[in-house]
Amino acid sequence: xxxAGEGDMSADTRAERGxxxxxxxxxxxxxxxxxxxxxxxxxxxxxxxxxxxxPRPLTGVEIGxxxxxxxxxxxxxxxxxxxxxxxxxxxxxxxVDARGVWRYHAREHALEIACAGDCxxxxxxxxxxxxxxxxxxITIAVSARPAVLEPRYAxxxxxxxxxxxxxxxxxxxxxxxxxxxxxxxxxxxxxxAVLPTLKLGAEHLPLYLLPVGAPLTPRPSRxxxxxEGTDDDGGDPCRSGMP
Ligand SMILES: Cc1cc2nc3c(=O)[nH]c(=O)nc-3n(C[C@H](O)[C@H](O)[C@H](O)COP(=O)(O)O)c2cc1C
Numbered sequence: 001x002x003x004a005g006e007g008d009m010s011a012d013t014r015a016e017r018g019x020x021x022x023x024x025x026x027x028x029x030x031x032x033x034x035x036x037x038x039x040x041x042x043x044x045x046x047x048x049x050x051x052x053x054x055p056r057p058l059t060g061v062e063i064g065x066x067x068x069x070x071x072x073x074x075x076x077x078x079x080x081x082x083x084x085x086x087x088x089x090x091x092x093x094x095x096v097d098a099r100g101v102w103r104y105h106a107r108e109h110a111l112e113i114a115c116a117g118d119c120x121x122x123x124x125x126x127x128x129x130x131x132x133x134x135x136x137x138i139t140i141a142v143s144a145r146p147a148v149l150e151p152r153y154a155x156x157x158x159x160x161x162x163x164x165x166x167x168x169x170x171x172x173x174x175x176x177x178x179x180x181x182x183x184x185x186x187x188x189x190x191x192x193a194v195l196p197t198l199k200l201g202a203e204h205l206p207l208y209l210l211p212v213g214a215p216l217t218p219r220p221s222r223x224x225x226x227x228e229g230t231d232d233d234g235g236d237p238c239r240s241g242m243p
Contacts, residue, residue: 043174046219050182051132053213057098058137062179064109066140066212067093069175070168071106080106082167085160090148091168094141094198096123101199114199126193127186127209136211141194142168143204158205165207172210182215 035042058066071093072081080089093104095111098118102111123141124133133139144161153160169185176183186209194206 043177047173047177048219049184050215050219051184051211052216053132053136053182053211054216056137056214058181058213062181063095063111063138065179066138066172066175066181067095067104067111068109069171070140070142071104072109073106078107082164082171084164085149086152088148088152090144090146090157090161091164092143092145092200092204093168094143094200096120096139096141096198097137101197119197122197123194123209126197127189130186130188132184133186133209133211135213137213138211140172140210140212141198141206142172142208142210143198143200143206145203146205147203161205162207169208169210172212176210176212180215180219181212183210183212185210 033041033045035045069081071089071091073079074081079087082091084090089106094114095102095104096119098120100116101114101119103114104111120136120139121134123139124131127133142165144165146157146161149157149160173183173185187207189206189209191206194209195202195204198204198206200206
């Protein structure tokens with residue numbers, strides 16, 4: 001980035017204007033973001049992947065807020081918390097907890113039981129034995145049906161489904177952070193094994209698993225600095241080269 005008129009500045013002038021050189025790159029430094037308690041910046045800075053969950057079950061209020069953040073109706077015209085190409089909403093949210101597998105219905109803001117019984121261990125097995133999924137009180141699975149978008153977006157339908165899942169997942173993760181809950185986005189799983197576990201048909205593209213629970217340990221108070229590693233990325237098969 002080269003601010004206009006910077007080329008003939010003296011070093012002192014550059015420093016005064018907050019412009020620095022690193023090799024051949026010209027850096028125009030930006031104001032450090034203020035992450036005041038209660039601000040969106042604070043929430044974003046506070047989100048971290050956390051994979052250790054305490055035994056406390058989540059409350060109905062917490063589950064409702066997490067699902068609402070992902071796909072809830074937020075406008076009188078049926079608009080939802082996450083953007084959707086053409087407002088066609090191809091995303092489905094499925095909740096897995098100790099009681100069963102549940103489908104979220106956005107319009108009614110309600111859960112419908114799809115299958116009774118605890119499927120958390122089979123879900124962890126389908127995610128290449130990422131055992132923290134079996135220990136999480138809930139997992140919210142994000143899937144999407146490209147067929148919903150294909151009539152309008154043809155060959156871009158699948159791409160848009162993946163993009164939409166990212167919006168939905170980030171909303172859920174930020175809501176979990178806001179509620180003081182631990183969560184992590186999981187993308188490493190076997191599609192063929194995950195779909196039947198979630199009681200979903202082959203028309204669904206399974207895109208994310210979001211285990212959520214009360215944290216086992218309190219959130220570290222110190223914010224991680226730019227460039228530092230995470231303190232809790234052990235066991236991420238994405239990092240170890242697994243699919
Ligand atoms: C597309 C995607 C897939 C991921 N899949 C997994 C996964 O399968 N298992 C896991 O433990 N973490 C997974 N993660 C979480 C990352 O390991 C984590 O985001 C990363 O270490 C950065 O840390 P942070 O989220 O705390 O900033 C995934 C993240 C993304 C964006």
